[in-house]
Amino acid sequence: xxxxxxxxxxxxxxxxxxxxxxxxxLLAVASEAELPTDSEAELGxxxxxxxxxxxxxxxxxxxxxxEICARINLPPVLGELIGGVVVGVSxxxxxxxxxxxASGTDSFVINFLQTTAGLSPEFSPAAAEAIGEVIxxxxxxxxxxxLFEIGLESNLKELLRVxxxxxxxxxxxxxxxxxxxxxxxxxxxxxxxxxxxxxxxxLTATSIGITAKVLAEIQRLSSREGQIIIGAAVxxxxxxxxxxxxxxxxxxTGEIQIGxxxxxxxxxxxxxxxxxxxxxxxxxYFVTLVNQMQTRGQLILSSLIFAFVLAYIGAAIHLEAxxxxxxxxxxxxxxxxxxxxxxxxxxxADIFVPIFFVVVGARTDVSVLNPLxxxxxEALIMAxxxxxxxxxxxxxxxxxxxxxxxxxxxxxxxxxxxxGEVGLVFAGVGSASGILSKPLEAAIIVMVIxxxxxxxxxxxxxxxESGAEAVEPAQTS
Amino acid sequence: xxxxxxxxxxxxxxxxxxxxxxxxxLLAVASEAELPTDSEAELGxxxxxxxxxxxxxxxxxxxxxxEICARINLPPVLGELIGGVVVGVSxxxxxxxxxxxASGTDSFVINFLQTTAGLSPEFSPAAAEAIGEVIxxxxxxxxxxxLFEIGLESNLKELLRVxxxxxxxxxxxxxxxxxxxxxxxxxxxxxxxxxxxxxxxxLTATSIGITAKVLAEIQRLSSREGQIIIGAAVxxxxxxxxxxxxxxxxxxTGEIQIGxxxxxxxxxxxxxxxxxxxxxxxxxYFVTLVNQMQTRGQLILSSLIFAFVLAYIGAAIHLEAxxxxxxxxxxxxxxxxxxxxxxxxxxxADIFVPIFFVVVGARTDVSVLNPLxxxxxEALIMAxxxxxxxxxxxxxxxxxxxxxxxxxxxxxxxxxxxxGEVGLVFAGVGSASGILSKPLEAAIIVMVIxxxxxxxxxxxxxxxESGAEAVEPAQTS
Numbered sequence: 001x002x003x004x005x006x007x008x009x010x011x012x013x014x015x016x017x018x019x020x021x022x023x024x025x026l027l028a029v030a031s032e033a034e035l036p037t038d039s040e041a042e043l044g045x046x047x048x049x050x051x052x053x054x055x056x057x058x059x060x061x062x063x064x065x066x067e068i069c070a071r072i073n074l075p076p077v078l079g080e081l082i083g084g085v086v087v088g089v090s091x092x093x094x095x096x097x098x099x100x101x102a103s104g105t106d107s108f109v110i111n112f113l114q115t116t117a118g119l120s121p122e123f124s125p126a127a128a129e130a131i132g133e134v135i136x137x138x139x140x141x142x143x144x145x146x147l148f149e150i151g152l153e154s155n156l157k158e159l160l161r162v163x164x165x166x167x168x169x170x171x172x173x174x175x176x177x178x179x180x181x182x183x184x185x186x187x188x189x190x191x192x193x194x195x196x197x198x199x200x201x202x203l204t205a206t207s208i209g210i211t212a213k214v215l216a217e218i219q220r221l222s223s224r225e226g227q228i229i230i231g232a233a234v235x236x237x238x239x240x241x242x243x244x245x246x247x248x249x250x251x252x253t254g255e256i257q258i259g260x261x262x263x264x265x266x267x268x269x270x271x272x273x274x275x276x277x278x279x280x281x282x283x284x285y286f287v288t289l290v291n292q293m294q295t296r297g298q299l300i301l302s303s304l305i306f307a308f309v310l311a312y313i314g315a316a317i318h319l320e321a322x323x324x325x326x327x328x329x330x331x332x333x334x335x336x337x338x339x340x341x342x343x344x345x346x347x348x349a350d351i352f353v354p355i356f357f358v359v360v361g362a363r364t365d366v367s368v369l370n371p372l373x374x375x376x377x378e379a380l381i382m383a384x385x386x387x388x389x390x391x392x393x394x395x396x397x398x399x400x401x402x403x404x405x406x407x408x409x410x411x412x413x414x415x416x417x418x419x420g421e422v423g424l425v426f427a428g429v430g431s432a433s434g435i436l437s438k439p440l441e442a443a444i445i446v447m448v449i450x451x452x453x454x455x456x457x458x459x460x461x462x463x464x465e466s467g468a469e470a471v472e473p474a475q476t477s
Numbered sequence: 478x479x480x481x482x483x484x485x486x487x488x489x490x491x492x493x494x495x496x497x498x499x500x501x502x503l504l505a506v507a508s509e510a511e512l513p514t515d516s517e518a519e520l521g522x523x524x525x526x527x528x529x530x531x532x533x534x535x536x537x538x539x540x541x542x543x544e545i546c547a548r549i550n551l552p553p554v555l556g557e558l559i560g561g562v563v564v565g566v567s568x569x570x571x572x573x574x575x576x577x578x579a580s581g582t583d584s585f586v587i588n589f590l591q592t593t594a595g596l597s598p599e600f601s602p603a604a605a606e607a608i609g610e611v612i613x614x615x616x617x618x619x620x621x622x623x624l625f626e627i628g629l630e631s632n633l634k635e636l637l638r639v640x641x642x643x644x645x646x647x648x649x650x651x652x653x654x655x656x657x658x659x660x661x662x663x664x665x666x667x668x669x670x671x672x673x674x675x676x677x678x679x680l681t682a683t684s685i686g687i688t689a690k691v692l693a694e695i696q697r698l699s700s701r702e703g704q705i706i707i708g709a710a711v712x713x714x715x716x717x718x719x720x721x722x723x724x725x726x727x728x729x730t731g732e733i734q735i736g737x738x739x740x741x742x743x744x745x746x747x748x749x750x751x752x753x754x755x756x757x758x759x760x761x762y763f764v765t766l767v768n769q770m771q772t773r774g775q776l777i778l779s780s781l782i783f784a785f786v787l788a789y790i791g792a793a794i795h796l797e798a799x800x801x802x803x804x805x806x807x808x809x810x811x812x813x814x815x816x817x818x819x820x821x822x823x824x825x826a827d828i829f830v831p832i833f834f835v836v837v838g839a840r841t842d843v844s845v846l847n848p849l850x851x852x853x854x855e856a857l858i859m860a861x862x863x864x865x866x867x868x869x870x871x872x873x874x875x876x877x878x879x880x881x882x883x884x885x886x887x888x889x890x891x892x893x894x895x896x897g898e899v900g901l902v903f904a905g906v907g908s909a910s911g912i913l914s915k916p917l918e919a920a921i922i923v924m925v926i927x928x929x930x931x932x933x934x935x936x937x938x939x940x941x942e943s944g945a946e947a948v949e950p951a952q953t954s
Binding site for chain 1: 778
């Protein structure tokens with residue numbers, strides 16, 4: 001509280017107060033008549049102003065740190081996360097969130113609204129709660145749109161065509177870190193089973209976005225290794241989402257029920273396969289319908305109706321909304337509208353997705369990772385353990401590739417290392433459901449940051465730029 | 478309540494209940510363990526689910542009625558408004574809004590969440606309030622993005638180049654219906670001054686979108702008349718926004734203060750001109766900065782940061798957030814990024830703007846327009862009066878065009894008739910601030926609907942398709 005209030009007070013003393021008092025009495029009269037918030041009805045415009053201010057902070061943080069990361073050759077998504085940490089509860093405390101409604105009133109957004117827009121202190125808790133609720137839903141819409149976009153960029157046919165190698169890499173790459181991570185946390189650190197499973201699950205999913213981007217940068221996307229990595233990362237994403245749905249539902253009930261697991265696995269499979277089969281039956285009608293529509297936005301709105309209906313079903317049957325959004329993307333990727341839709345989704349994802357990553361970072365209290373505090377030793381040791389398991393668990397999966405003499409197995413393993421979007425989704429869902437202890441949640445965030453951070457330089461090391469070794473070019477379509 | 482509950486109960490009896498009881502006990506066990514909402518922390522996913530469901534309803538209503546309107550040659554925006562009326566408080570009562578938090582629990586969204594997603598009745602008021610708040614802010618973001626887009630599509634240089642004719646048409650076209658409407662409401666109907674001014678102001682602004690679209694359809698956009706109409710409509714939009722800012726601020730204080738008017742006019746002028754001048758100084762740096770950025774979404778996010786900062790300032794100095802968004806659009810339209818930005822904004826506007834129009838329609842209680850109820854006579858007479866003033870007030874402005882022998886003055890006047898976006902903004906702002914009585918608000922909505930409804934056929938009547946008369950083609954660039 002000291003920091004932001006001090007800053008505001010200084011701002012108030014130096015700039016705002018003289019501005020208000022020196023302008024002609026006219027202005028003062030008009031201001032005085034309007035400044036106090038004297039009813040709930042007056043809150044509406046202030047909530048909107050608070051949301052606008054929060055979005056400015058979120059976008060600014062995401063771009064500033066994202067650009068710095070891009071310049072030092074790190075994935076921009078990492079910058080959005082770190083930007084969130086900087087503006088969040090760990091550092092500057094600029095934003096408000098629903099869970100912190102009591103303490104939200106000491107955030108910069110609320111102070112700034114009080115100073116510049118006439119929010120009265122008595123209505124500040126109500127304003128903080130409403131703003132936090134809206135930002136929270138916007139960030140959840142962000143992850144829904146991200147998963148819709150990932151689904152749209154995936155290709156069901158390609159996904160089936162990449163063959164046994166990719167499937168084995170994906171399955172081993174999910175199973176090995178999951179088993180080693182969960183077992184290690186339970187046996188070595190005495191973590192209760194459910195949080196341990198959750199943290200183990202967070203180790204599973206490769207970030208398809210980061211991996212594909214790094215491969216494109218070193219011009220290896222169409223190499224044999226590159227194709228196996230991309231195929232496995234796509235499968236990995238699907239497996240990771242099913243694992244997420246399973247473990248986050250488990251997290252909600254607080255214990256492991258075999259019936260529940262079967263229900264969820266069957267539910268996830270039936271929901272995903274059923275919606276894809278049904279979707280493929282219906283997509284010709286969807287395309288015909290969209291083609292006959294004459295009003296603006298027909299494709300994107302029809303697609304979002306479809307995605308939000310599946311997301312709602314996913315949420316209503318106690319899976320996750322993101323699973324429905326992913327399925328919708330995968331189904332629509334099969335239609336002739338894929339390219340058009342991808343282009344339309346880009347700017348929408350651009351404005352929604354950073355809200356999710358910044359909010360995940362902003363909600364994370366990274367002060368538990370301060371090595372000077374002896375209470376943090378356990379969190380730091382856990383983080384180190386998770387990072388080691390995350391890297392080794394994926395590297396050994398490269399060794400499972402069969403029937404491909406001379407293939408760079410190490411490169412395939414390293415290519416699967418970066419955890420990104422889905423790993424952060426685990427941290428976010430775990431944080432929202434309260435299942436993860438703060439040290440464990442922070443350890444997962446550190447694991448995601450470090451694997452994402454280390455993978456690009458490591459991949460360049462073990463996988464020199466195209467042309468440096470005898471490459472058998474795969475189909476360069 | 479009777480309708481939606483009956484429908485839900487039938488759905489429950491026929492589909493949901495058998496589904497739940499007939500599926501293996503496994504499913505029942507898992508469902509029972511999870512169905513009840515037993516803490517505030519559980520509300521998060523349900524609020525998200527409620528928002529998703531609300532968006533599906535909003536998008537579906539906007540597209541269904543919008544498409545019907547497009548097919549019978551009416552502007553789709555009219556369909557979004559009517560779609561909103563259909564799903565709103567007047568008819569099906571599907572959505573929830575902040576002001577109706579007490580009665581929000583009998584809406585379809587809340588009933589559906591209770592039936593399908595396990596929302597418990599005791600938490601329904603809290604869920605209804607949160608969902609209503611989020612939808613309300615999303616609709617306000619919708620109008621902010623709409624005005625940003627209108628600003629972006631405007632052209633400051635063209636706006637100055639269209640010359641004296643357009644300026645006079647714009648000024649007379651704002652002043653005549655404003656004066657006649659306000660005076661008539663006060664003198665003939667005894668409406669208090671502030672609401673009368675508000676309703677009069679709602680008569681001012683021509684819908685540039687609708688007018689441009691109709692002119693394009695009849696291939697008259699580049700005719701001399703078409704150019705004057707478009708130029709005047711652009712100016713009209715700016716004047717309308719200043720008038721809106723002035724009258725909505727007046728509405729908040731409840732009375733007319735000369736000091737307040739001067740403060741607001743000066744404030745609006747200083748803010749708009751100042752931000753445009755300052756913006757033009759800064760845009761070269763903005764363009765350089767965006768060109769140097771390397772991460773995804775750099776243009777749209779930088780632009781939205783700029784737009785939201787101006788929108789925040791607009792809201793904080795007691796003007797309107799939309800005025801800042803419009804200024805930001807106008808400034809960015811001057812840069813080399815205009816075309817790129819316009820393309821990026823299209824899908825974003827496509828998903829946000831319908832929320833605004835549908836919510837405006839949904840909040841409107843059109844039952845006051847039932848002619849069978851004698852209490853409604855005043856509202857209906859007012860609506861008739863407003864429609865007549867709205868049409869005649871614009872038609873006479875066509876006669877003010879000077880120095881253009883042989884020009885189709887009637888066509889220019891009729892071209893200015895459709896009120897659209899901005900007229901609805903007045904109704905929405907008036908409704909939100911509580912300044913408009915229900916009959917007067919409904920009368921404004923009817924005026925917007927009817928002028929928008931009548932203008933396209935009228936314009937075709939007085940302005941035959943290009944080539945039917947001796948056209949002097951203006952620069953067909």
